[in-house]
Amino acid sequence: MVANTTVPAGVTLREDTLAFLNNDKQLLINGEWVAPAEGGSMPTLNPANGETLLNFAIGTQADVDKAVDVARRALHGAWGQMTGDDRGRILWKIGELIEANIDMLAELETLDSGKPLESSKGEISNAAAQFRYFAGWASKIEGSTIPVSNPDELVYTIREPMGVVGIITPWNFPLLMVSWKLPAALATGNTVILKPAEQTPLTALALGNLALEAGLPPGVFNIITGPGDPTGNAITHHMGIDKVAFTGSTGVGRKIMAAAANSNLKRVSLELGGKSPHVIFADADLEQAVGDAQWGVFYNTGQECTSGTRLFVQRPAYDEIVERFKALTGEMTVGNGLTNPDLGPMISERQLNTVMGYIKAGVDEGAEVITGAERIGGDLANGYFLQPTVFAHQNDSLTIVREEIFGPVQTITAFDDWDDLIPRVNNTVYGLAAGIWTSNLKTAHRFAAATQAGTIWINGYAKFDPAAPFGGMKQSGFGREMGKDVLELYTQTKTVWVGLR
Ligand code: NAP
Ligand code: MG
Numbered sequence: 001m002v003a004n005t006t007v008p009a010g011v012t013l014r015e016d017t018l019a020f021l022n023n024d025k026q027l028l029i030n031g032e033w034v035a036p037a038e039g040g041s042m043p044t045l046n047p048a049n050g051e052t053l054l055n056f057a058i059g060t061q062a063d064v065d066k067a068v069d070v071a072r073r074a075l076h077g078a079w080g081q082m083t084g085d086d087r088g089r090i091l092w093k094i095g096e097l098i099e100a101n102i103d104m105l106a107e108l109e110t111l112d113s114g115k116p117l118e119s120s121k122g123e124i125s126n127a128a129a130q131f132r133y134f135a136g137w138a139s140k141i142e143g144s145t146i147p148v149s150n151p152d153e154l155v156y157t158i159r160e161p162m163g164v165v166g167i168i169t170p171w172n173f174p175l176l177m178v179s180w181k182l183p184a185a186l187a188t189g190n191t192v193i194l195k196p197a198e199q200t201p202l203t204a205l206a207l208g209n210l211a212l213e214a215g216l217p218p219g220v221f222n223i224i225t226g227p228g229d230p231t232g233n234a235i236t237h238h239m240g241i242d243k244v245a246f247t248g249s250t251g252v253g254r255k256i257m258a259a260a261a262n263s264n265l266k267r268v269s270l271e272l273g274g275k276s277p278h279v280i281f282a283d284a285d286l287e288q289a290v291g292d293a294q295w296g297v298f299y300n301t302g303q304e305c306t307s308g309t310r311l312f313v314q315r316p317a318y319d320e321i322v323e324r325f326k327a328l329t330g331e332m333t334v335g336n337g338l339t340n341p342d343l344g345p346m347i348s349e350r351q352l353n354t355v356m357g358y359i360k361a362g363v364d365e366g367a368e369v370i371t372g373a374e375r376i377g378g379d380l381a382n383g384y385f386l387q388p389t390v391f392a393h394q395n396d397s398l399t400i401v402r403e404e405i406f407g408p409v410q411t412i413t414a415f416d417d418w419d420d421l422i423p424r425v426n427n428t429v430y431g432l433a434a435g436i437w438t439s440n441l442k443t444a445h446r447f448a449a450a451t452q453a454g455t456i457w458i459n460g461y462a463k464f465d466p467a468a469p470f471g472g473m474k475q476s477g478f479g480r481e482m483g484k485d486v487l488e489l490y491t492q493t494k495t496v497w498v499g500l501r
Contacts (some may be wrong), residue, residue, distance in 0.1 A: 005051045005111060011338045017107040020206060025056040027063055027225065028208040030070040031218030037062035042227070044201055047114040047345040048336040048383040056201050059224035061234045064193065067222040068240040071164045071191040074219030079191055080161075082217075088138035091183055093214035094207075095131030098124060101210065105175065105203055110337040112202040113174055114344035114383070115300055117337055124203075126464070127179035130482075133466035134183035137484075141188055141491065154498040159491040161189035162267060163242030166235040168256070169204070170248045171197035171347050172303040172406075178204050180271075180470075180481045181245045182221070188490040190243075191220045195235055197248075198227045199347050228252065236260065243267035245489065247305075250404075250430075250475050269479030269489045271305070272472060273404040274432030276453065277425040278308030278461060279415075282317040284437035288459075290324045293410075296435065296461035298332065298388050301343045302408035303351070305476075306433040306455070306462055310401060311412045312421060318414040322392055325412065326370045329388050334376055336383070343408060345383040352384040355407030359389060362400040367391040367411065396424055404430070418443070426452050431473030435461040454480070 004021050007013060013021075024041065026033040040058035045051065059067075074080070079087075098105065106120035113120075143157035165185045169177040174196060185192050196204035208223045224231055232252075236244055236259035243266055246256050250272040260266045278296055280289045296308035313321045335341035346352040352375065359373050372389030388408040391400060401411050415421045425434065434453040438444050448456040454471045457463060464470065469480035479489050 004053050005046045006049055008336045008339050014104055014107055016101075016104045017111075020104065020108060020202070021054055021111075024054050025201070025205050025225070027057050027059050028205075028221070028223040029063065029067050030222070031212060036060065037066075040226075042198065044112055044199060045348070046111050047347050048338075050349075050382045053111055053202070056205070056225045058226040059195075059231045059234070060226070061230065063224050064231070064234040064238055067193045067224055068164055068238060070219035071193060071222055072240060074217060075161070075163060075191045077219075078217040079220045080189065084139035084141060087187065087189065088135040090214050090216055091131050091135035091138060091186060094211055094216070095128040095135065097210040097214055098128035098131065098207070101206070102128070105206055107338075108202040108206060109174060109200075110344070112200045113171060113347060114337050116340050116342070116344055118340055119300065120337070123173055123176045127175045130179040130466045131183045134187040137184075137487065138187040141487065143493070146495075152499065152501040154500055156496050158494045158496065159188075159487070160494055162490055162492055163190060164240060165190045165192050165490065166238070166241045166244040167192055167194045168232055168235065168244060168246045168248065169194070169196050171199040172300060172305070174200035175203035175207065177247050178207065180247070184481070184486045185245065185490050186220065188487060190490055193222045193224055193235060193241065195224055195226065195231050198225070201225045233259070237263045239264045241266055243269075243490070245269050247271040249273055253477060269481075270472075270477035271479070271481060272432075272475065272477040273406075273430060274305045274307070274472070274476050275310060275402070275404050275428045275430045276306055276308050276433045276435070277310045277312060277428075277451070278435040279312045279421065279425065279437065279447065280314065280317060280321060281436070281438035281440070281443060282314040283439045284317075284459075285439070286317055286320060286324070289437035290321055290328065292435070292437075292461040294325060294328050297410045298329070298343060298408050299462065301346055301386070302388075303347060303406050307406075308435055308461055309405060309409065309411060310428075311410060312415045312425065313412060315414045315416055322370060322412055325390055325410070329371050329390055329410075332388050334385055334387065335380065343388060345380075345385045346407060347384070349384055351406065352386060355386060355405055355409065358400050358403070358405045358407070358409060362391050362398065362409075362411075365398045365400075366395070367393040367398055367400060370412070372408070396427060402428070418446075422450050429475040432476035433457065
């Protein structure tokens, strides 16, 4: 078997990874891998070298129609009739199979997305944890008994599945973003049609095999690969899809709401972009703070929705933090994810060019480059590699301070006190996350109350857990994934009145 991509000297891919890469990929409909109705396919690339890994199918309207049909039948058939306990067992098994295949899945994730192998492993382990967490919920979906004013009426509620759910995911955390949605949708009894991002379909397709191996009945989990148009569009406009769960950009989020409005008013939940503030007060543990601020912006080469890209440092600590940030950033390694550098490549030439455009805007508008700002050539010239970049500025209206960059670019600014800070922190259309470093308890909790963001991290950035709800305020979206809150997104309440007289 021959790998479809060049790997760095000294690296050998696993046999199971090579076996997976050896075949072009089809659609998963009704428990079978099938060719797309119109026969189209497209390549997925390795962003470390621009080479094609394999071709995968482009699903169109006819394929989505077929998937909706089988998903509807499974909803009212085998899956709908299964007990929560049995659904939970299958979810648990999928989690176990993900763990058992973590090394292969991590290699696929790294080849497809560029991210460092250790990051892939960590994310895939978290994906497995999501399945285990929601396995527990499958047998605990319950309504309530409502005391109404007339004692002769018994009123109770049932929580029913939404029905057929479309899941549309981005490329930055390929398997993990699927795993923030799929287990919750299945635990609550829905059936699913997944469209992974066109740049990174591999681990979702591998998950399809594991789900079948775990005993998921046919039609419960279907995978229709392809681009936003036509594949994503066919899902969001479909009259037979009851809900769409989406993670991606704010721009596409708007289109999804419009598609829902113009079709069957399907339910929509959106996890969108961000421009998160990360604040360091002068009384903080500066060493810890700067380390977290560095990883909080450069993890996944900055292609992260919660990236702490607006760093606010209280003036007495400002010079020291800028110096430390510069030194730490200069030491970061960039390379092919298979060699475990600190940063892998950007996902695509297009994304690299977008980020280079932002860097140019930063320079043109007068921000000071502290370090980085160049594309990396030499051995890495065929991939989409960029130096981690830090800007200093004193102007919150700069393009690089207002817009989501989605690349390895930090902006650092100084603030004086609370009254200066809070209006600036909230001066953004986004509200996904925010972080603060301080040793003052009051300041920390006042910040948590005053900041408009769905998640606040105090003295530690970018923490996630399947039990902790996550989601956006303002234009970062709506709906909370994970934890108990997500059950609301995948169920609807039916109220039953019983006359007792
Ligand atoms: P994107 O362009 O919005 O794409 C996300 C998904 O939507 C992809 O699968 C894409 O298909 C699909 N899509 C595109 N146009 C569509 C349409 N008209 N109808 C239906 N589906 C469509 O986002 P991205 O570039 O992949 O990811 C980056 C963005 O995601 C960033 O803005 C980031 O902040 C956000 N994000 C948010 C979170 C969060 O939890 N809040 C997490 C991760 C990422 P293709 O296959 O054609 O791309
Ligand atoms: Mg790829």
